[in-house]
Amino acid sequence: MSNHDVSDELLNQIETIRVQYKQRLVADRRKLSSILNGLTTETVEQCVENLHRILHSMSGSAGTFGFEDVGTESRRIDEILKKISTEQTSENKNTLVQLIKDEVTSFCELLSSTEILEEHNTTQSLRARSSKSPAQIDTPEHDEDIEVWLIEEDKTLAEQFSKQLVNFNFKIRTIELGQALEEAGIKGWPDATILDMDGYDFSELVDTNNAFYVKHESPGGLIMLSENDDFEQRMKAAKARALSFMKKPVAFPELIGHLEVVLNRKKVEPPRVMLIDDDKELCSLLKLELESEGMRVNILSDIKNIIPELAEFRPELLLLDMEMPDYSGIDIALLVRQHVQFESLPIVYLSAEQDIDKQAEALLFNADDFLVKPILYQQLISSIRSRIQRARVLNQLISKDGLTGLLKHAAIKEQAELEVKRAQREASPVSIVMLDIDHFKRVNDTYGHATGDTVIASVATLLRHRLRSTDIIGRYGGEEFMVILPNTPETAAFKVIDTIRKVFSEMEFVADENVFNCTFSGGCVCSEDFNSNVNASELTEEADKALYLSKNNGRNRVSKRVQNV
Missing domain, CATH: 1.20.120 (Four Helix Bundle (Hemerythrin (Met), subunit A))
Incomplete structure (x- = not known):
C-alpha cells in the first residue's frame, strides 16, 4: 500500500x-x-x-x-x-x-x-x-535467517566465525570492504556487519566519519573488532557509527552477545494500549491515531470483562477516563491493582478535569500520569511511548534472567499458564519442552564457573535464534530451560528441538587451551495428547518425566511423552 x-x-x-x-x-x-x-x-x-x-x-x-x-x-x-x-x-x-x-x-x-x-x-x-504511512515497526522473525556481512581479511578467523554463526540461523557472507561499500550503496546495509579494523583496507581509510555513510544511511548494526583497545581506535569506531566494539581475540559467545544487542535495537515490539472511555467517538479516533503510530490498541467495551481482557490482551499501558456514568477512573484503577499480575501496569488518566488539586488527588490512587482533554497529539504519543519504554525496562529487570536474557522461573511458568489457556480457547495445540544440559557439574568442576556460564548463555542464544519469535523460552533454574511452542503439535516440536540438540552438540567451547563439546537432553509433550482440562503444571510435570527418560536412556536425546501415565 x-x-x-x-x-x-x-x-x-x-x-x-x-x-x-x-x-x-x-x-x-x-x-x-x-x-x-x-x-x-x-x-x-x-x-x-x-x-x-x-x-x-x-x-x-x-x-x-x-x-x-x-x-x-x-x-x-x-x-x-x-x-x-x-x-x-x-x-x-x-x-x-x-x-x-x-x-x-x-x-x-x-x-x-x-x-x-x-x-x-x-x-x-x-x-x-x-501524509506519511503509519510508523512501521521492524520486527524480524527469528525463524528467518538474519543477514550478516563479515569483513575479515584473516581467512582462518573468517571461516571460524562463519562456521559458528550459521548454527544460530545467521546468514553469513564474507565480503571485502570495497565490495561491501559498493553493494551497500546500491541496496543498503544488511541487518548486521562485523568488520575487522586491523585489516589493510580499513587502515587505508582517511575519512572514517563518512566512509560507511552510503545511500543516506550508516550501517544499522556495525560491530568492529581490533587488537588495539585504546581511545583513538575506539573513537574511530564511534566516528564510523559502530554500535559495538570488541577486542581481539574474540570469544565467540561474546560475539553472539554483541550481535544480539545490535539486532535487538531493531526488534521493537509494537506498544500495546488499552482504552477505557465512555466517549465512543473519541475512543475510535484515539485508536486510529495510536494505530497510525504503529501501536496495537484495544477498546474495552464491557467494564465487567476488564480482568479477562487485560489477561488476554496484556496491554503495556491502560488509558482510562476519570469520569464515566457508572464507575470512575479511580474505581477502575483500584480494581485493576487488586490483581497481582497488574500491579506494575502503567495507568494513565485521560480527563477533562482541570483542577490541579483533583488531578493530584486522583494520582494518589494507583495511577502514573494525568493527561487533560483535549490533549495535543504529540503530547499523547510521547507520554504513552515514554511510559511504556520505562515499563519495559522495569519488566526486563524483574522478569528476565541476567545471564541468559530469558524469562525467569516464575515468569515462564506464568506464560505457560497463559498459553495453555489460550490453546484451549482456540482449540489449538501447544507443546512444552523441558531441557537440561548434560553433566553440567562436570563442566563447572573441570573448566570453572565462568565457562559454565558461557555454556548456559550459548544454549539460551541458540534457542532464541533457532526458534520462532512467537515461541517462549525461559531459564527454569540452573542449567534447565523451558520452551513453549504455541500452535505446535508434538511431532513438530520434537523435530525442531532435536535439530537444536544436534547443532548444540557440535558447538565447540574453549577454556584456556582446552576445546570441548556439550550436549543437552529434552522432554517434549503436547496439550492435544491430554484431556481438554489439562493445565500447564500437569504438562510441565509430564515434560519433566520425558526429560528424565532421556537422561536415563543415555542423555543427548529428546524424548516424547511417557505413555504409561
Missing part, C-alpha cells in the same frame, strides 16, 4: 468518526433542551447532574474534533454548575434555576449556530500527520 493510499484510508476513517461526532452534538443539544424543559426548583439537583454528564464529556472531546469553541464553553459552564450547585440554599434556588437556563440556553444557541458540516482544522492537521 502506498503512502497516499494509507493517508486516504486513514482520513476516510477519521471523517466517518467526525460525522458520527457531529450527529452526537446535535443529539446532545436536544438532550440539553429537554433538560431545560424539565428544570424546576424541585428537579434542579438531578438536572445539574444530567447537565454535568453531557457538558463534561463534550468539554473533553469537542476540541479534539475541531470544535474548540464548543469545548471551551462547555467546560466553562460545567465549572459554573459545579460551583453554584455546592453553594445553593433553599432561598436562592429560583436564582439558580434562572442562571442555569440563561447559561445552557446560550450554549444551545452556540451549538445551533455551529456549522456542523464545515471542514475544521482537525481534518487538515490530521492530513498533515497522516
Whole structure:
C-alpha cells in the first residue's frame, strides 16, 4: 500500500468518526433542551447532574474534533454548575434555576449556530500527520535467517566465525570492504556487519566519519573488532557509527552477545494500549491515531470483562477516563491493582478535569500520569511511548534472567499458564519442552564457573535464534530451560528441538587451551495428547518425566511423552 493510499484510508476513517461526532452534538443539544424543559426548583439537583454528564464529556472531546469553541464553553459552564450547585440554599434556588437556563440556553444557541458540516482544522492537521504511512515497526522473525556481512581479511578467523554463526540461523557472507561499500550503496546495509579494523583496507581509510555513510544511511548494526583497545581506535569506531566494539581475540559467545544487542535495537515490539472511555467517538479516533503510530490498541467495551481482557490482551499501558456514568477512573484503577499480575501496569488518566488539586488527588490512587482533554497529539504519543519504554525496562529487570536474557522461573511458568489457556480457547495445540544440559557439574568442576556460564548463555542464544519469535523460552533454574511452542503439535516440536540438540552438540567451547563439546537432553509433550482440562503444571510435570527418560536412556536425546501415565 502506498503512502497516499494509507493517508486516504486513514482520513476516510477519521471523517466517518467526525460525522458520527457531529450527529452526537446535535443529539446532545436536544438532550440539553429537554433538560431545560424539565428544570424546576424541585428537579434542579438531578438536572445539574444530567447537565454535568453531557457538558463534561463534550468539554473533553469537542476540541479534539475541531470544535474548540464548543469545548471551551462547555467546560466553562460545567465549572459554573459545579460551583453554584455546592453553594445553593433553599432561598436562592429560583436564582439558580434562572442562571442555569440563561447559561445552557446560550450554549444551545452556540451549538445551533455551529456549522456542523464545515471542514475544521482537525481534518487538515490530521492530513498533515497522516501524509506519511503509519510508523512501521521492524520486527524480524527469528525463524528467518538474519543477514550478516563479515569483513575479515584473516581467512582462518573468517571461516571460524562463519562456521559458528550459521548454527544460530545467521546468514553469513564474507565480503571485502570495497565490495561491501559498493553493494551497500546500491541496496543498503544488511541487518548486521562485523568488520575487522586491523585489516589493510580499513587502515587505508582517511575519512572514517563518512566512509560507511552510503545511500543516506550508516550501517544499522556495525560491530568492529581490533587488537588495539585504546581511545583513538575506539573513537574511530564511534566516528564510523559502530554500535559495538570488541577486542581481539574474540570469544565467540561474546560475539553472539554483541550481535544480539545490535539486532535487538531493531526488534521493537509494537506498544500495546488499552482504552477505557465512555466517549465512543473519541475512543475510535484515539485508536486510529495510536494505530497510525504503529501501536496495537484495544477498546474495552464491557467494564465487567476488564480482568479477562487485560489477561488476554496484556496491554503495556491502560488509558482510562476519570469520569464515566457508572464507575470512575479511580474505581477502575483500584480494581485493576487488586490483581497481582497488574500491579506494575502503567495507568494513565485521560480527563477533562482541570483542577490541579483533583488531578493530584486522583494520582494518589494507583495511577502514573494525568493527561487533560483535549490533549495535543504529540503530547499523547510521547507520554504513552515514554511510559511504556520505562515499563519495559522495569519488566526486563524483574522478569528476565541476567545471564541468559530469558524469562525467569516464575515468569515462564506464568506464560505457560497463559498459553495453555489460550490453546484451549482456540482449540489449538501447544507443546512444552523441558531441557537440561548434560553433566553440567562436570563442566563447572573441570573448566570453572565462568565457562559454565558461557555454556548456559550459548544454549539460551541458540534457542532464541533457532526458534520462532512467537515461541517462549525461559531459564527454569540452573542449567534447565523451558520452551513453549504455541500452535505446535508434538511431532513438530520434537523435530525442531532435536535439530537444536544436534547443532548444540557440535558447538565447540574453549577454556584456556582446552576445546570441548556439550550436549543437552529434552522432554517434549503436547496439550492435544491430554484431556481438554489439562493445565500447564500437569504438562510441565509430564515434560519433566520425558526429560528424565532421556537422561536415563543415555542423555543427548529428546524424548516424547511417557505413555504409561
